[in-house]
Amino acid sequence: MSAPSVLYDAPGPRARQRNLLYAGLFVLVFAGLVYLGLVAMNDKNQLDWDKWSPYLAGLDSWTTYLLPGLRGTLIAAGLSILMALPIGALFGIARLSDHAWIAKTAGTLVEFFRAIPVLILMFFANTFYVQFTDFGRDVRPLYAVCTGLVIYNSAVIAEVVRAGILSLPKGQTEAALAVGMRKGQLMTSVLLPQAVTAMLPALVSQVVVIVKDTALGGALLNYSELMSTVGEAAAFYGGNIIATLTIVAVIYIVINSLLSWVANRLERWLRTRKKGTGAVVGAEMMEEQAPGMGITETPAGR
Amino acid sequence: MFDFLSDYDVLGAFWVNVQLTVLAAIGSLIWGTILVAMRVSPVPVMRAFGTAYINLVRNTPLTVIIVATSLVLSQTFQVTLGADNFKDIGFRLAVLGFIAYTSTFVCESLRAGINTVPVGQAEAARALGLSFTQVLRIIVLPQAFRSVVAPLASVLIALTKNTTVAAAIGVGEAALLMKEMIENESDALFLVTAMFALGFVILTLPTGLLLGWVAKRVAVKR
Numbered sequence: 001m002s003a004p005s006v007l008y009d010a011p012g013p014r015a016r017q018r019n020l021l022y023a024g025l026f027v028l029v030f031a032g033l034v035y036l037g038l039v040a041m042n043d044k045n046q047l048d049w050d051k052w053s054p055y056l057a058g059l060d061s062w063t064t065y066l067l068p069g070l071r072g073t074l075i076a077a078g079l080s081i082l083m084a085l086p087i088g089a090l091f092g093i094a095r096l097s098d099h100a101w102i103a104k105t106a107g108t109l110v111e112f113f114r115a116i117p118v119l120i121l122m123f124f125a126n127t128f129y130v131q132f133t134d135f136g137r138d139v140r141p142l143y144a145v146c147t148g149l150v151i152y153n154s155a156v157i158a159e160v161v162r163a164g165i166l167s168l169p170k171g172q173t174e175a176a177l178a179v180g181m182r183k184g185q186l187m188t189s190v191l192l193p194q195a196v197t198a199m200l201p202a203l204v205s206q207v208v209v210i211v212k213d214t215a216l217g218g219a220l221l222n223y224s225e226l227m228s229t230v231g232e233a234a235a236f237y238g239g240n241i242i243a244t245l246t247i248v249a250v251i252y253i254v255i256n257s258l259l260s261w262v263a264n265r266l267e268r269w270l271r272t273r274k275k276g277t278g279a280v281v282g283a284e285m286m287e288e289q290a291p292g293m294g295i296t297e298t299p300a301g302r
Numbered sequence: 303m304f305d306f307l308s309d310y311d312v313l314g315a316f317w318v319n320v321q322l323t324v325l326a327a328i329g330s331l332i333w334g335t336i337l338v339a340m341r342v343s344p345v346p347v348m349r350a351f352g353t354a355y356i357n358l359v360r361n362t363p364l365t366v367i368i369v370a371t372s373l374v375l376s377q378t379f380q381v382t383l384g385a386d387n388f389k390d391i392g393f394r395l396a397v398l399g400f401i402a403y404t405s406t407f408v409c410e411s412l413r414a415g416i417n418t419v420p421v422g423q424a425e426a427a428r429a430l431g432l433s434f435t436q437v438l439r440i441i442v443l444p445q446a447f448r449s450v451v452a453p454l455a456s457v458l459i460a461l462t463k464n465t466t467v468a469a470a471i472g473v474g475e476a477a478l479l480m481k482e483m484i485e486n487e488s489d490a491l492f493l494v495t496a497m498f499a500l501g502f503v504i505l506t507l508p509t510g511l512l513l514g515w516v517a518k519r520v521a522v523k524r
Binding site: 005006007008009011015019022023026027030040044046111112115116117118119120123124127128131208211212213214215216218219220227230241242245248249252253256257260 | 342343344345346347348351357358360361362363364365366369370373374377378379416417419420421423424428434437438442463464466467469470476477480481484485488491495498499502503506507510
C-alpha cells in the first residue's frame with residue numbers, strides 16, 4: 001500500500017504472503033459465484049445473443065426506447081433542479097434571517113419537507129392535479145414528478161445554501177458590516193457569491209439524487225422515462241428482462257458517475273485553489289440528508 | 303370526517319415500513335461492515351471489489367434495484383427466499399434490495415469514520431508495542447465509532463424514507479396505502495396526505511434529533 005494506513009502497518013514478508021493467499025481465496029470465491037450466476041442465467045436462456053443483440057448490435061432499441069426514456073429522465077431532473085434552486089436559496093437565506101419568525105417558519109418548513117419521502121409528495125401532487133386542474137394525461141405525470149422533486153429538493157438545497165453561507169469565515173460578514181454595507185448588500189454582494197461557489201460540489205451531488213429519484217415517477221406514476229422503458233422494451237424483445245435492466249442500470253451508472261466525478265473535481269479545486277476562503281460544502285453523503293441534523297455535521301470522508 | 307379511516311389499516315401499513323427499516327438496517331450494517339473491511343484491507347483485489355460494488359450500486363436508482371429483485375430474482379429465477387406467499391416474497395425481496403443499496407452508504411460512513419482517526423494515533427500505539435487487534439480494539443475503533451454516529455443516523459433516516467420505494471413491487475406499505483386512499487377517498491386528499499406526512503415526520507424527526515444530540519455528545523473534539 002502506498003499511503004500510510006491507520007489500520008495496517010507496511011506489510012512484511014509474511015504479511016505479504018498472507019495477503020496473497022487472501023487474494024487468491026477471494027478471487028476463487030468470487031469467480032465461483034459469478035460462474036453460478038452465469039449458469040443460472042444460461043438455464044433461463046438469459047445469456048442468448050438474441051436477448052442482448054437489440055441493445056448491443058442494433059440502433060432501433062436505442063432510438064425507440066432508451067434514448068426517449070433518457071430524455072424523459074433528463075427533462076424531469078433538469079426542470080426540478082432549475083425550479084428547486086431559487087426556491088431553496090430563498091428558504092436557506094430566510095432561515096438565516098435576523099427576524100425570528102421568518103427564520104422559525106422557514107426552518108420548520110424545511111425540516112418538515114426533508115422528513116417526508118419524496119414518493120408521498122409525488123402521489124399527492126398527482127392526485128392534486130387530477131382533482132383541481134385539467135392537465136392532460138400526457139403532461140400530468142411529468143408535472144407530478146417535478147412537483148414532488150421540487151418540494152423535497154428545495155428543502156435540501158435550502159440546507160445546502162445555509163451550510164454554504166455558514167461555512168464562510170466570520171471575517172467576511174464583519175468586514176462587510178465594517179465598511180457600512182446593509183444586511184441586503186452583505187448577503188447579495190459578499191456572502192451569496194462566495195457561498196454559491198462553496199456549495200457547487202454539494203449541488204452537483206444533489207443532481208445525482210434527483211436523477212435517481214426520477215425513476216420513481218417511471219415505476220409508480222406512469223411517467224415515461226428510462227425506468228419505465230424497461231417493461232416495454234423487455235416485452236417487445238421477447239422477455240430479455242435481465243439484458244434490459246442491465247443496459248438501463250449502466251446508463252444510470254454512467255450519468256451519475258460523471259456527475260459524481262464533476263462534484264469531486266469541483267470539491268478538490270475549491271479546497272486547493274489559492275483564491276477564496278477555502279470554504280466548501282462537501283459533495284459526500286448528499287443522499288442521506290436527515291431532518292434535524294445539519295449538513296455540516298456530516299463529515300466529508302476522504 | 304374520519305369515518306373512512308376505519309376501512310384502512312394505516313397503522314399496519316406504517317408497521318410494514320418500520321419492519322422493513324429495522325430488518326434492512328440490521329442487514330446493511332452487517333454487509334456494510336464486510337464491505338468496508340474489504341475497502342480498507344491491504345489486499346488489492348478486495349479493495350477493488352469493494353470500490354467497484356460501491357460505485358456501481360450507489361449510482362443505480364434504488365427503484366431499479368427494488369424492481370430488479372422482483373423481475374430478476376423472483377420472476378426469472380423463481381427465488382422465494384423461503385416464503386410461500388406473494389406478500390412475504392415481495393417483502394423479503396424488498397429487504398434484500400434495501401440491504402444491497404443501503405450497505406453502500408453504511409460502508410462509506412464507516413470508512414469516513416476510520417479516516418477521521420489521525421494516523422499518528424495508530425503509529426503511537428504500534429510504537430508502544432500494541433498488536434494489530436489491540437490497536438484496532440483500544441485505539442482506532444473506539445474513536446471511529448464515536449464519529450460515525452451522526453452519519454449512520456442519517457443513513458437510518460434516509461432508509462426509513464426509502465422504504466416507501468417498496469411500493470414499486472407492490473409491498474403493502476404506507477406510500478402504497480396512501481395512493482389507494484387518495485384515489486378512493488377523493489374528498490380527503492389533504493387530510494390523507496397530512497396524515498401520512500405526519501406519520502413519516504413522527505418516524506424520522508425524533509430519531510434525527512435524538513441521534514444528532516447523541517452524536518454531538520460522543521464526537522471526538524479535534
